Amino acid sequence: MDDHRFFLELVAVLVSARLFAAVAVKAGAPAVIGELVAGVILGPSLLGWLEAGEILRLLAEIGVTLLLFEVGLETDVARLVRTGGKAVTVAVAGLLLPLGLGFALAYWVFGTSFLVALLVGGTLTATSTGITVRALSELGLQKSPEAQIVIGAAVVDDVLGVLLLVLVHQFATEGAVHWTDTARVFVFLVGFFAFAPFIAHPLTWAIRRLDEMGRIPGLVPTVIAALVFFFAWLATLVGAPAILGGLAAGLSLSRRFFLPLGVVPRMDRDFAHKVEGQMKPIIHLFTPFFFVVVGLSLDLSLVRWDEPFVWTFSACLLVAAVLGKMIGPLLIPAPWPSRVLIGTAMVPRGEVGLIFAELGRGAGVFTSDVYAVMVFVIALTTLLPLFLFRWLHARALRGEEALLALDVATPAAAGNDKE
Numbered sequence: 287m288d289d290h291r292f293f294l295e296l297v298a299v300l301v302s303a304r305l306f307a308a309v310a311v312k313a314g315a316p317a318v319i320g321e322l323v324a325g326v327i328l329g330p331s332l333l334g335w336l337e338a339g340e341i342l343r344l345l346a347e348i349g350v351t352l353l354l355f356e357v358g359l360e361t362d363v364a365r366l367v368r369t370g371g372k373a374v375t376v377a378v379a380g381l382l383l384p385l386g387l388g389f390a391l392a393y394w395v396f397g398t399s400f401l402v403a404l405l406v407g408g409t410l411t412a413t414s415t416g417i418t419v420r421a422l423s424e425l426g427l428q429k430s431p432e433a434q435i436v437i438g439a440a441v442v443d444d445v446l447g448v449l450l451l452v453l454v455h456q457f458a459t460e461g462a463v464h465w466t467d468t469a470r471v472f473v474f475l476v477g478f479f480a481f482a483p484f485i486a487h488p489l490t491w492a493i494r495r496l497d498e499m500g501r502i503p504g505l506v507p508t509v510i511a512a513l514v515f516f517f518a519w520l521a522t523l524v525g526a527p528a529i530l531g532g533l534a535a536g537l538s539l540s541r542r543f544f545l546p547l548g549v550v551p552r553m554d555r556d557f558a559h560k561v562e563g564q565m566k567p568i569i570h571l572f573t574p575f576f577f578v579v580v581g582l583s584l585d586l587s588l589v590r591w592d593e594p595f596v597w598t599f600s601a602c603l604l605v606a607a608v609l610g611k612m613i614g615p616l617l618i619p620a621p622w623p624s625r626v627l628i629g630t631a632m633v634p635r636g637e638v639g640l641i642f643a644e645l646g647r648g649a650g651v652f653t654s655d656v657y658a659v660m661v662f663v664i665a666l667t668t669l670l671p672l673f674l675f676r677w678l679h680a681r682a683l684r685g686e687e688a689l690l691a692l693d694v695a696t697p698a699a700a701g702n703d704k705e
Contacts, residue, residue: 295336300456302328303574316672318420321574325581326665338582344577346637348515349572351532352414355514359562360428361437369431373438376614379631380439381446384410384610391602396595401458402656405646408454409660410607412447413635414668415440415529416576421672422631425679432624436631439614444530445475447638452525454642458649474524478533482517486538489513492555507548507564510539582639584665589658590698596659603663608633627678633671639664 302324310320328336336342388407392398398406418440422433452468493509496502514535521531539561590596612629620628643660648650652660 329582377442379614412638529532
C-alpha cells in the first residue's frame with residue numbers, strides 16, 4: 287500500500303467511525319452501531335472505497351485487544367469467580383445448541399453435505415466478545431451481575447470456540463480429527479490463564495517503582511501497552527485469540543484482583559486507577575478500527591437477494607442462531623430480565639463468525655450461496671441485538687423509575703389516610 291493511501295484510509299476510518307457513532311447516539315442507538323454501519327457503507331457492501339486489508343485488520347486486532355484489557359481492568363474478579371457456574375452453563379449451552387440446530391437445519395432440512403452442515407453449525411456457535419462488552423460498557427452495565435456472567439461466559443466461549451475451530455479446521459482440510467492436538471491446545475489455554483498473574487504482578491511492581499523514581503513522560507501507558515501486547519503474543523503462542531491475552535492482562539492488573547494466601551501482592555488501587563486513566567485515550571483511539579473493520583468484512587453485495595434459497599435458509603439459521611444463545615440463560619437461576627439481557631449479549635457473531643465462514647469459503651466447502659447466507663446471518667446477529675440492548679435497558683430504567691415513584695407515593699398516601 288502506498289503511503290498516501292495508507293494515511294487516507296486511517297483518516298477515513300477514524301472520521302467515519304466518530305461521525306456515524308455520533309449519528310447513532312443521536313438516533314438513540316449504541317455508538318458501536320454507527321461504527322459498524324460506517325464499515326458497511328465504506329466497504330464492498332455499498333461504496334467499495336475501503337477493504338479490510340492486512341494493515342487495517344492488524345489495527346483492528348490491536349483495538350479489540352486493548353478493549354478487552356480495559357474490560358479486564360474494570361472487572362471484579364471475585365464476583366466473576368462467583369458467577370463461574372452460571373457462566374459455564376451459558377457458554378456450553380450457547381455452543382452446543384447453535385451447533386446442533388445449525389447442523390440439523392443444514393443437513394436434514396436443506397440437504398447440504400455433512401462437512402457443510404458442520405461448518406454452518408460451527409459458524410453459529412461464535413460470540414463476538416468485543417462487540418458484546420462494548421455495548422454493555424456504553425449502557426453503563428459493565429459492572430453489573432449480568433455483565434460478569436457474560437464476560438465469564440465469553441471467556442469460556444472463546445476457549446471452547448478455539449477448540450471447535452481446531453477440530454473443524456482439521457476435519458475440513460484433512461478429513462480427520464487429531465485429538466492430541468486439541469488436548470494440547472486446551473492445556474496451553476488453561477496454563478496461560480493460570481500463570482498470567484504470576485507474570486503480570488512482578489512486572490507491574492517494577493513499572494510502579496520506575497514511575498515513582500523518575501518522571502519519564504508517558505512511561506506508564508507505554509509500558510502497560512507493551513505488557514498487553516506481550517500477553518497477546520503469549521496467547522497466540524498457545525493457540526488462543528489475542529483478545530484473551532488482553533483480557534488476562536487486564537484481570538491480572540485489576541485493583542480487585544487477588545490470589546489466595548497472598549501468593550502475589552494486591553495491586554495498589556491508586557496505581558491501578560492511574561493505569562486505567564492513562565490507557566483510556568489509547569484504547570479509544572484504536573477500538574474504532576475493530577468495529578469499522580467488522581463492517582468492512584460484511585460483504586453484503588455477495589448475497590443473491592432474488593434467490594428464495596437465500597431467504598429461507600437465512601431465516602431458519604437466524605432463528606437457530608438467536609434461540610441457541612437465548613436458551614442457555616434460561617437454565618440459570620436469575621430474574622427474567624437478566625436472563626433476556628444475558629442471552630441477547632451472547633447473540634452477536636461479528637468477526638468470530640466471519641472466521642468460521644471464511645474457513646468454509648477458503649477450504650472450498652461453502653458454495654457462493656451458502657457463504658452469502660452465512661455473511662447475511664452474521665450481519666443480522668451482529669446488528670439487531672445492539673438495538674435490542676438499548677430497548678431492554680430503557681425498559682428496565684422505566685421499571686425502576688415506576689418502582690421509585692411508587693415508593694415515594696406510598697408514604698404520602700398513608701399520611702393522607704391518617705388525616
